[in-house]
Amino acid sequence: MRITRRHLLATAGLASAAAVGGALATGTVYRVWWNQPADATARLLSPDEIAFLDALADAMFPPDTGLPLRGRDANVARTVDLVLTGMHPSQSKLVRLSLHALDQYALPSQHTAFRNLDPAAAGEVLRAWLSHDLAEVRGLTASLYIFVAMAWSIHPDVAPTLAGQFKCGYGA
DSSP, rough: OOOOOOOHHHHHHHHHHHHHHHHHHHHHHIIISSSSOTTTOSSSSHHHHHHHHHHHHHSSSSSSSSSSSOOOOHHHHHHHHHHHHHHHHHHHHHHHHHHHHHHHHHHHHHOOHHHHOHHHHHHHHHHHHTOOHHHHHHHHHHHHHHHHHHHHSSSSHHHHHTTTEEETTTTT
């Protein structure tokens, strides 16, 4: 095949469009995921990150299940925010980025962000993530699951319920 001037112009146009699209996408990622301002009640977490953590906590510890405290009522986001302030800034930014990534990961299947799902639907999505085909999705979900579960379990209304399972003075 002979390359003509028309082929070169089309290729240059596609390359320019891709560069502009990439710049716009990079700007969006920086603005939406990476550089969100902290919520007034949090040191690092933005309102979207707090809403995601609340939804994740409610999916893990839903209301009306006989648990001592619903996930969001344990103020898990506040505990996570305090832990993130003690981390190296690059680590806390990566955790925050992963919160946004999982929140948006629900869009294709649920047509909304994870933080907007009711606890029952969020629980189904969470179970799907924990058994996902991609190890990265399973690993990220399991890591955040442990993070949120630890924050929930140290709440003063929850710890005494779990104290009987631990003989080291936990919850006393």
